Amino acid sequence: MTDQRTSTVITVLTAPGEPEPPGLDALRARGEVRMASDEASLRQTLPGTHVMMVTDFRTEALAAAWPEARQLEWIHATSAGVDALMFPELVEGPVKVTNARGIFDRSIAEYVLGTILMFAKDFPRSLRLQQAHQWQHRDTERAQDKEVLVVGAGSIGRQIARLVSGIGMIPHGIARRARHDDPDFVAVHANEQLFEQLEQADYVVIAAPLTPQTEGLFDARAFGAMKSTARLINIGRGPIVRTSDLVEALDRQVIAGAALDVFEEEPLPAGHPLWDRENVIMTAHMAGDFIGWKRALTDQFLENLDRWQNGEELFNGVNKELGYAAG
Amino acid sequence: MTDQRTSTVITVLTAPGEPEPPGLDALRARGEVRMASDEASLRQTLPGTHVMMVTDFRTEALAAAWPEARQLEWIHATSAGVDALMFPELVEGPVKVTNARGIFDRSIAEYVLGTILMFAKDFPRSLRLQQAHQWQHRDTERAQDKEVLVVGAGSIGRQIARLVSGIGMIPHGIARRARHDDPDFVAVHANEQLFEQLEQADYVVIAAPLTPQTEGLFDARAFGAMKSTARLINIGRGPIVRTSDLVEALDRQVIAGAALDVFEEEPLPAGHPLWDRENVIMTAHMAGDFIGWKRALTDQFLENLDRWQNGEELFNGVNKELGYAAG
Numbered sequence: 001m002t003d004q005r006t007s008t009v010i011t012v013l014t015a016p017g018e019p020e021p022p023g024l025d026a027l028r029a030r031g032e033v034r035m036a037s038d039e040a041s042l043r044q045t046l047p048g049t050h051v052m053m054v055t056d057f058r059t060e061a062l063a064a065a066w067p068e069a070r071q072l073e074w075i076h077a078t079s080a081g082v083d084a085l086m087f088p089e090l091v092e093g094p095v096k097v098t099n100a101r102g103i104f105d106r107s108i109a110e111y112v113l114g115t116i117l118m119f120a121k122d123f124p125r126s127l128r129l130q131q132a133h134q135w136q137h138r139d140t141e142r143a144q145d146k147e148v149l150v151v152g153a154g155s156i157g158r159q160i161a162r163l164v165s166g167i168g169m170i171p172h173g174i175a176r177r178a179r180h181d182d183p184d185f186v187a188v189h190a191n192e193q194l195f196e197q198l199e200q201a202d203y204v205v206i207a208a209p210l211t212p213q214t215e216g217l218f219d220a221r222a223f224g225a226m227k228s229t230a231r232l233i234n235i236g237r238g239p240i241v242r243t244s245d246l247v248e249a250l251d252r253q254v255i256a257g258a259a260l261d262v263f264e265e266e267p268l269p270a271g272h273p274l275w276d277r278e279n280v281i282m283t284a285h286m287a288g289d290f291i292g293w294k295r296a297l298t299d300q301f302l303e304n305l306d307r308w309q310n311g312e313e314l315f316n317g318v319n320k321e322l323g324y325a326a327g
Numbered sequence: 328m329t330d331q332r333t334s335t336v337i338t339v340l341t342a343p344g345e346p347e348p349p350g351l352d353a354l355r356a357r358g359e360v361r362m363a364s365d366e367a368s369l370r371q372t373l374p375g376t377h378v379m380m381v382t383d384f385r386t387e388a389l390a391a392a393w394p395e396a397r398q399l400e401w402i403h404a405t406s407a408g409v410d411a412l413m414f415p416e417l418v419e420g421p422v423k424v425t426n427a428r429g430i431f432d433r434s435i436a437e438y439v440l441g442t443i444l445m446f447a448k449d450f451p452r453s454l455r456l457q458q459a460h461q462w463q464h465r466d467t468e469r470a471q472d473k474e475v476l477v478v479g480a481g482s483i484g485r486q487i488a489r490l491v492s493g494i495g496m497i498p499h500g501i502a503r504r505a506r507h508d509d510p511d512f513v514a515v516h517a518n519e520q521l522f523e524q525l526e527q528a529d530y531v532v533i534a535a536p537l538t539p540q541t542e543g544l545f546d547a548r549a550f551g552a553m554k555s556t557a558r559l560i561n562i563g564r565g566p567i568v569r570t571s572d573l574v575e576a577l578d579r580q581v582i583a584g585a586a587l588d589v590f591e592e593e594p595l596p597a598g599h600p601l602w603d604r605e606n607v608i609m610t611a612h613m614a615g616d617f618i619g620w621k622r623a624l625t626d627q628f629l630e631n632l633d634r635w636q637n638g639e640e641l642f643n644g645v646n647k648e649l650g651y652a653a654g
Binding site: 111 | 461492
């Protein structure tokens with residue numbers, strides 16, 4: 001790592017049309033900042049760039065402009081998922097990748113707990129009855145003692161486990177390796193145990209990264225393994241779920257409901273059959289986005305940039321073989 | 328207390344039209360069971376009755392038929408609130424009253440936490456956007472570190488404090504007496520501190536019994552003391568809130584929202600202005616009513632009946648001076 005303290009060139013890659021992230025003044029105090037939002041502008045800014053901050057978690061521009069990234073040493077993604085960056089030239093090359101591990105944990109875990117309690121207490125139906133001015137008493141479920149299977153035991157999955165434990169639910173995890181003395185989960189089971197664990201769970205939460213191993217993992221066969229009373233919650237990435245299989249599983253009452261913050265296609269098209277399902281809770285890829293999140297993301301990058309400029313080790317390093325920040 | 332082991336006469340007072348509670352076979356094994364559901368039938372069953380189980384928490388029949396209750400020794404209410412029983416002849420006489428303390432705690436606390444997370448994450452708006460097939464990203468709040476003021480530190484209020492603590496919120500309580508070494512609350516403040524505590528809270532939860540002291544306690548003045556960003560949650564009794572003042576406080580943005588399970592008039596009339604408010608979450612007096620609640624209530628009464636028939640002390644005794652079961 002060269003000493004870049006005075007002459008660091010930093011390219012910030014945003015989504016097309018996205019406003020400039022907050023906190024860039026602090027960034028400009030640390031180096032030359034260049035803005036890009038598509039392949040053409042990126043081809044302009046990449047030559048000479050040492051460091052990138054990528055806020056567009058869906059970007060295809062970087063792979064396209066990659067031949068220009070000759071001086072690039074490090075890419076920081078301001079997202080938990082780095083799937084859009086895992087193209088072969090970057091994975092196989094020497095450029096380091098870090099991510100926003102930690103920033104979204106709490107808000108996503110609160111979101112997940114909120115959807116669990118909405119299912120248990122039948123709140124979506126109460127809101128529809130309210131719109132119709134209808135008073136209708138129902139008996140509802142308790143969340144206590146119900147089992148939550150969290151697929152992906154990273155920092156988001158662990159925070160989910162802590163919050164559901166806090167209200168007396170039973171968290172199990174799925175990860176690469178099984179662990180039986182885990183501080184957050186009753187037990188962490190290995191990937192190979194997924195299907196037998198799906199049979200036990202009342203709530204199945206997808207908190208996994210999108211990788212070749214997880215893409216399409218939740219298909220008709222996975223839904224068939226779940227309890228007919230179980231609900232699926234996806235706050236990971238849309239393509240981990242085969243949406244057409246999910247619609248069919250909901251139609252045939254193979255599972256009881258779904259809460260979805262992420263989709264195979266985003267925004268979800270207005271004509272999609274999911275919108276009208278009464279047993280589906282849908283939000284616009286926003287579960288983690290608490291008020292102040294963008295500034296928090298810049299601040300986290302600045303902290304890592306200080307380390308880089310001081311020649312210290314970066315935190316939140318992504319294991320490019322695995323496709324996520326591994327502990 | 329006379330030994331009634333073989334000859335106990337038990338009147339079960341239900342609401343008019345309410346089906347027979349589950350578990351009465353077990354009750355019939357312990358004495359003669361008589362059913363009543365209004366003043367006329369109650370006047371038939373009360374003479375000779377030693378014990379009553381009252382499932383109608385709104386009953387006015389008992390006060391009306393009271394002169395017939397000459398052998399009555401004990402009334403068990405299968406509700407947390409016993410306000411309908413606190414008529415002068417019963418309060419001033421020797422008949423014991425017990426209640427369903429404990430049964431509803433967990434389900435009500437889960438309900439309260441659910442409404443808090445719905446407010447924080449703006450879920451009611453997400454559900455309306457979903458109905459309109461609209462994808463609309465918003466930044467939302469974190470519940471973590473927000474202050475919850477629980478008015479009423481009985482068993483329900485304490486369970487609420489435990490659950491909100493479990494997700495990192497800060498619970499304060501209001502009770503008759505202040506306590507600073509409380510196991511569940513950061514601090515319990517005395518009734519006299521209500522208004523200064525209302526100024527601090529992000530969520531105000533009414534978990535108090537309906538008594539002459541709490542009736543109408545939440546009026547324009549109380550809402551005026553609350554933060555304009557605060558939400559009110561009422562799972563206590565409807566008449567603790569002046570509904571017309573609440574509607575005005577919501578209209579004028581004096582407070583930010585309300586979640587209401589109980590109302591001054593139940594069912595709430597179909598033409599009431601509360602139904603259409605987008606910052607109000609409404610349910611039909613069902614927050615505590617988990618699947619299996621009626622059987623759990625009968626079982627709790629049977630447990631106390633066994634004590635009574637064995638000449639042992641009853642649990643869940645109501646302090647008739649205060650109008651609730653006081654610890």
